[in-house]
Amino acid sequence: MIKHSRRDVLKVATAVTTALCARGVAALPAPHVDTAGTGFAGVTPTGAGPAKADPTGEDLAGKWHPFPLTAVRLGPGVFREQAEINARYLDSLTHDRLLHSFRLTAGLTSTATPYGGWEEPTCELRGHFAGGHYLSGLALAAATSANDDFKKRGEEFVAALAECQKKIGTGYLSAFPPDLFEHLAKGQSVWAPFYTYHKVMAGLLDMHTLTGNADALPVAEGMAKWVSSYFTGISAEQRQRMLRTEYGGMNEVLVNLAALTQKDRYLETARLFEQPGFLDPLAERRDELRGLHANTHVPKIIGAARMYEVSGERRYREIAEYFLEEVLTARNYVIGNTSLGEHWSTAPGQLQGTLAWENAECCVAYNLMKLQRLVFGWTGRARWMDEYERALLNCRLGTQDAHGLKQYFFPLGAGYWRAYNSPDESFWCCTGTGAEEFAKLTDSIYFHRGSDLYVNQFIASSLDWKEEGLTLEQVTRFPSEQGTTLKVKSSRAIPRTIHIRIPGWVAGGAQVAINGRPLEAVADPGSYVGVRRAWRAGDTITVQLPMALWSQTLPGDDSIAAVLYGPLVLAADLGAGPAGGAERVIHGRPTAPRDVAPPAALPRVTRSAAERAVPWVELESRADLRFKAAGPEGRRYTLMPLYRIVDQRYSVYWQTQPPTPT
Numbered sequence: 001m002i003k004h005s006r007r008d009v010l011k012v013a014t015a016v017t018t019a020l021c022a023r024g025v026a027a028l029p030a031p032h033v034d035t036a037g038t039g040f041a042g043v044t045p046t047g048a049g050p051a052k053a054d055p056t057g058e059d060l061a062g063k064w065h066p067f068p069l070t071a072v073r074l075g076p077g078v079f080r081e082q083a084e085i086n087a088r089y090l091d092s093l094t095h096d097r098l099l100h101s102f103r104l105t106a107g108l109t110s111t112a113t114p115y116g117g118w119e120e121p122t123c124e125l126r127g128h129f130a131g132g133h134y135l136s137g138l139a140l141a142a143a144t145s146a147n148d149d150f151k152k153r154g155e156e157f158v159a160a161l162a163e164c165q166k167k168i169g170t171g172y173l174s175a176f177p178p179d180l181f182e183h184l185a186k187g188q189s190v191w192a193p194f195y196t197y198h199k200v201m202a203g204l205l206d207m208h209t210l211t212g213n214a215d216a217l218p219v220a221e222g223m224a225k226w227v228s229s230y231f232t233g234i235s236a237e238q239r240q241r242m243l244r245t246e247y248g249g250m251n252e253v254l255v256n257l258a259a260l261t262q263k264d265r266y267l268e269t270a271r272l273f274e275q276p277g278f279l280d281p282l283a284e285r286r287d288e289l290r291g292l293h294a295n296t297h298v299p300k301i302i303g304a305a306r307m308y309e310v311s312g313e314r315r316y317r318e319i320a321e322y323f324l325e326e327v328l329t330a331r332n333y334v335i336g337n338t339s340l341g342e343h344w345s346t347a348p349g350q351l352q353g354t355l356a357w358e359n360a361e362c363c364v365a366y367n368l369m370k371l372q373r374l375v376f377g378w379t380g381r382a383r384w385m386d387e388y389e390r391a392l393l394n395c396r397l398g399t400q401d402a403h404g405l406k407q408y409f410f411p412l413g414a415g416y417w418r419a420y421n422s423p424d425e426s427f428w429c430c431t432g433t434g435a436e437e438f439a440k441l442t443d444s445i446y447f448h449r450g451s452d453l454y455v456n457q458f459i460a461s462s463l464d465w466k467e468e469g470l471t472l473e474q475v476t477r478f479p480s481e482q483g484t485t486l487k488v489k490s491s492r493a494i495p496r497t498i499h500i501r502i503p504g505w506v507a508g509g510a511q512v513a514i515n516g517r518p519l520e521a522v523a524d525p526g527s528y529v530g531v532r533r534a535w536r537a538g539d540t541i542t543v544q545l546p547m548a549l550w551s552q553t554l555p556g557d558d559s560i561a562a563v564l565y566g567p568l569v570l571a572a573d574l575g576a577g578p579a580g581g582a583e584r585v586i587h588g589r590p591t592a593p594r595d596v597a598p599p600a601a602l603p604r605v606t607r608s609a610a611e612r613a614v615p616w617v618e619l620e621s622r623a624d625l626r627f628k629a630a631g632p633e634g635r636r637y638t639l640m641p642l643y644r645i646v647d648q649r650y651s652v653y654w655q656t657q658p659p660t661p662t
């Protein structure tokens with residue numbers, strides 16, 4: 001049977017318990033304030049009995065859990081605007097066109113005009129967006145928006161896919177025939193058939209779990225059974241060779257299916273996608289990632305993380321935690337994303353010489369954020385939500401344009417600009433993950449651990465925690481505003497603790513006030529402050545999170561630095577980028593404009609001896625988040641948050657030089 005009973009006992013960090021005894025704050029028992037900088041100091045989970053399994057098969061005890069997407073709604077602000085833009089993009093797509101290749105593959109009739117790019121009828125990845133990311137996007141949008149149209153569209157789409165699967169009759173479901181899988185088995189050239197297959201299965205499971213669609217699960221199960229039969233008679237050695245071809249998150253989706261259905265056989269099928277050659281070095285804490293394709297491998301770690309959650313096998317957790325730590329410290333750019341030309345191309349910690357057009361493929365950020373969220377759930381470490389915020393603000397916001405079109409690469413070479421997919425002739429991996437990302441912007445704002453609430457992200461939103469009878473509204477213009485306000489709307493006035501993330505970037509100390517009365521002590525940056533109280537309607541928590549300028553150097557070259565203001569990466573405006581054409585709108589392949597000139601020289605500035613100091617930048621307008629900088633030759637720059645740079649050429653990094661001796 002699937003093992004649910006293994007419970008990870010959280011390590012007890014050195015907890016410094018500080019009574020927050022400001023008047024008006026019921027501080028019994030005292031909240032925990034972790035001063036070790038490692039996030040909330042976890043206490044040993046209470047209750048020694050067997051862990052309960054939730055509907056997704058996870059171990060409930062002692063974990064930090066996200067809320068269902070339906071419990072959180074976005075309030076007015078930049079995040080809701082972005083969700084609405086993405087929703088309009090999803091709405092603009094036509095089912096008959098999306099289904100064209102699925103229907104032809106099943107032997108059904110279609111007279112629709114197919115979409116182009118990676119969805120064109122000759123592309124070996126066709127169906128990955130049409131039957132996968134699109135369906136996931138609808139399911140996510142349905143859950144986060146309460147808009148029944150998304151649910152209905154999703155149901156129609158599932159019914160159409162089910163019809164295709166039924167016509168084929170083997171459980172197989174794809175927009176391309178099984179020939180591509182035969183090529184894979186024979187070692188012949190083929191792009192990534194399982195990558196695509198995974199997306200379709202994930203879309204179906206999302207429809208099942210997020211909208212309650214009853215028809216989606218049996219279709220996904222049929223697909224899983226086909227996978228199992230496909231591998232029959234294939235030796236382990238041959239299978240390992242086949243797994244060198246990208247397979248997306250096949251292991252993850254099969255683990256999820258096993259957890260949902262409580263059927264062991266899907267877990268066994270998931271294990272067919274296990275690659276010791278990739279996982280073993282990570283289990284031994286060795287970074288052998290050089291040369292690997294980033295977005296092929298992050299999903300494998302997400303699968304390992306889910307395998308840990310469902311099987312309880314600690315090795316998978318260790319792999320996931322080491323991988324995440326390593327990539328985020330030794331291989332990440334300041335925007336919260338990794339990779340050059342889709343790969344990890346250097347030794348760890350050696351990113352010098354890698355600032356180019358083809359940096360930081362956007363779908364990698366999507367997958368890293370998924371992983372951060374899972375690992376946060378095991379540890380409650382503020383660090384992971386700091387990283388999540390960094391990615392969200394700097395390499396998710398801004399990667400979608402006003403029409404819902406998405407970026408592929410995130411250029412970090414100086415003088416480059418953003419380019420986006422065409423509306424109906426691209427359909428890249430990053431179009432797909434972006435369509436999901438911007439449909440689930442609510443998903444990590446709040447977590448809970450038992451009856452304790454965790455406020456992780458500062459995004460205007462409301463939470464309706466039905467089980468605890470707590471309704472909360474978060475009112476903020478963050479990151480334009482340096483803080484947030486939480487308003488309790490309704491409560492049964494039962495004592496419970498609300499933990500608020502105090503980000504690592506906070507400058508000069510955060511302040512928290514309850515109903516206008518400040519707490520005497522607030523946790524250190526990089527941890528959580530917990531306030532215990534019998535919350536009642538009308539109670540207000542005001543949080544001030546002062547931002548300041550600071551810098552972060554490029555791993556491998558301390559003379560190259562990026563500038564941040566709080567969590568926001570600032571970019572220098574280097575003049576107008578191309579307004580349109582092939583440098584601005586990119587079709588199917590390649591995924592970057594052709595013949596882009598080498599990057600410009602990084603803007604030169606003079607640094608000071610103080611670590612993290614940014615003597616070359618000044619705040620010009622706090623309200624507008626506008627900054628200015630001056631180089632040693634007198635050149636002047638305007639800076640703004642990177643996510644607000646839409647049409648301009650920019651530079652994220654600066655070439656710093658020591659002050660001239662006087």
Ligand SMILES: [Zn+2]
Nearest residue numbers: 361363429430
């Ligand atoms: Zn991508």
